[in-house]
Amino acid sequence: MRLVKIDDHLSIMAQPSLADFARLAEAGFGRVINARPDGEEPGQLGNSAEANAARDADLDYSFLPVTGSTITEADIRAFQQALAATKRPVVAHCQTGLRALTLHVLGEVLDCRMSAGDVEAFGVAHGMDLSGAARWLAREATRVPRVRGFFDPRTGSVQYVVSDPATKCCAIIDPVLDFDEKSGSTATSSADALLAYVETEGLTVQWILDTHPHADHFSAAPYIKKKTGAPMAIGAHVTDVQLIWKDIYDLATLPADGSQWDRLFADGDTFTIGSIEGRALFSPGHTQASVTYLIGDAAFVHDTVFMPDSGTARADFPGGDAKALWASIQAILSLPGETRLFTGHDYQPGGRHPRWESTVADQARSNPHLAGIDEAGFVRLREARDRTLPMPKLILPAIQVNIRGGRLPPPAANGTRYLKLPIDRLEGAVW
Ligand SMILES: N[C@@H](CCC(=O)N[C@@H](CS)C(=O)NCC(=O)O)C(=O)O
Numbered sequence: 249m250r251l252v253k254i255d256d257h258l259s260i261m262a263q264p265s266l267a268d269f270a271r272l273a274e275a276g277f278g279r280v281i282n283a284r285p286d287g288e289e290p291g292q293l294g295n296s297a298e299a300n301a302a303r304d305a306d307l308d309y310s311f312l313p314v315t316g317s318t319i320t321e322a323d324i325r326a327f328q329q330a331l332a333a334t335k336r337p338v339v340a341h342c343q344t345g346l347r348a349l350t351l352h353v354l355g356e357v358l359d360c361r362m363s364a365g366d367v368e369a370f371g372v373a374h375g376m377d378l379s380g381a382a383r384w385l386a387r388e389a390t391r392v393p394r395v396r397g398f399f400d401p402r403t404g405s406v407q408y409v410v411s412d413p414a415t416k417c418c419a420i421i422d423p424v425l426d427f428d429e430k431s432g433s434t435a436t437s438s439a440d441a442l443l444a445y446v447e448t449e450g451l452t453v454q455w456i457l458d459t460h461p462h463a464d465h466f467s468a469a470p471y472i473k474k475k476t477g478a479p480m481a482i483g484a485h486v487t488d489v490q491l492i493w494k495d496i497y498d499l500a501t502l503p504a505d506g507s508q509w510d511r512l513f514a515d516g517d518t519f520t521i522g523s524i525e526g527r528a529l530f531s532p533g534h535t536q537a538s539v540t541y542l543i544g545d546a547a548f549v550h551d552t553v554f555m556p557d558s559g560t561a562r563a564d565f566p567g568g569d570a571k572a573l574w575a576s577i578q579a580i581l582s583l584p585g586e587t588r589l590f591t592g593h594d595y596q597p598g599g600r601h602p603r604w605e606s607t608v609a610d611q612a613r614s615n616p617h618l619a620g621i622d623e624a625g626f627v628r629l630r631e632a633r634d635r636t637l638p639m640p641k642l643i644l645p646a647i648q649v650n651i652r653g654g655r656l657p658p659p660a661a662n663g664t665r666y667l668k669l670p671i672d673r674l675e676g677a678v679w
């Protein structure tokens with residue numbers, strides 16, 4: 249067992265053996281970070297064996313699988329969070345230790361504790377070739393717009409602040425208003441985290457964009473609008489969704505004309521965030537109103553494709569259509585291969601850390617719902633999987649709010665707001 253000490257809190261090592269876990273505990277470590285995807289080589293210990301060994305040795309354990317060519321800021325931040333959550337020293341490994349050290353060093357540079365120019369020499373001093381990290385930083389420096397994702401662990405939703413470094417203008421995409429269905433309470437912690445970032449970075453919010461009327465959380469668009477004055481927008485076909493659900497909820501007086509938003513985007517409509525042009529692409533299938541926002545080289549694809557290890561979004565809500573989803577995904581995959589794709593949800597397969605950024609090329613190469621599959625195969629696979637999925641736990645509370653543009657129902661005479669629960673109107677019960 250050879251440890252490379254990076255500082256008092258972090259050491260790096262190559263793949264540990266099962267017996268090493270007890271030794272690490274004895275040596276005073278408090279957590280093991282595994283940065284290796286499962287199945288990289290025959291006989292590899294793998295996530296669940298490592299998690300068990302860590303538990304037996306009384307060590308905390310994090311599964312942060314990355315490959316050298318697909319590291320994103322989410323991976324770097326997850327690595328930092330795992331370190332920050334552990335008082336005792338932490339050991340991080342991959343196959344050789346290089347990816348673990350790369351995650352650490354990139355975080356140090358992003359947070360200005362190391363300069364990009366010192367990265368390769370730092371690698372040499374620790375016996376590792378960090379030229380890949382230097383290339384990652386060089387590429388990142390040229391990336392405009394700047395995109396910061398915020399993960400909501402309660403609903404697996406990803407919210408974004410996308411900004412133009414030249415003008416400090418930004419858009420907020422898919423902000424979440426927290427809702428606890430057990431107590432009926434709302435909270436603004438998620439939305440406030442976005443606003444805090446906007447404030448720290450000195451950004452001006454120009455747009456509040458929803459990709460679709462969400463079925464799993466309330467939109468915080470009206471709250472952000474109240475705080476910033478920015479206009480709210482969504483896809484123009486939101487009126488189709490309003491019509492379907494107005495009937496389901498018996499909301500006779502709800503205007504089904506999209507007037508709850510300041511702007512409705514038709515397919516191909518453009519807008520600007522500072523000096524950067526954005527374009528709305530109609531991407532139906534998951535819902536009838538879904539749009540992808542293409543902003544510079546970044547496409548906010550919401551619930552079409554998830555991360556390449558997670559397949560695609562469901563298409564079985566009222567008005568959903570697997571065939572339409574396939575066509576929308578094909579349009580996304582026809583963008584240039586290096587286009588950054590930012591997804592709307594991550595459900596953390598295998599217990600890995602939350603991830604949300606991929607590229608067109610990654611998806612085409614390794615998404616099991618897409619690679620080597622044709623339309624008929626996709627529709628079969630999608631519909632079969634959808635038959636097994638329970639409805640999202642918040643679908644009935646959320647859609648009545650989101651077809652009002654994220655506004656809660658008006659208060660009753662006693663001042664309390666009430667949600668409606670339509671009985672026996674949706675399929676998808678799992679008993
Ligand atoms: N367990 C989640 C499921 C939410 C859900 O159904 N999410 C949609 C997007 S709004 C989806 O496409 N899920 C795909 C899947 O769960 O495989 C919840 O209850 O909120």
Ligand SMILES: [Fe+2]
Binds near residue numbers: 462463464
């Ligand atoms: Fe959705």
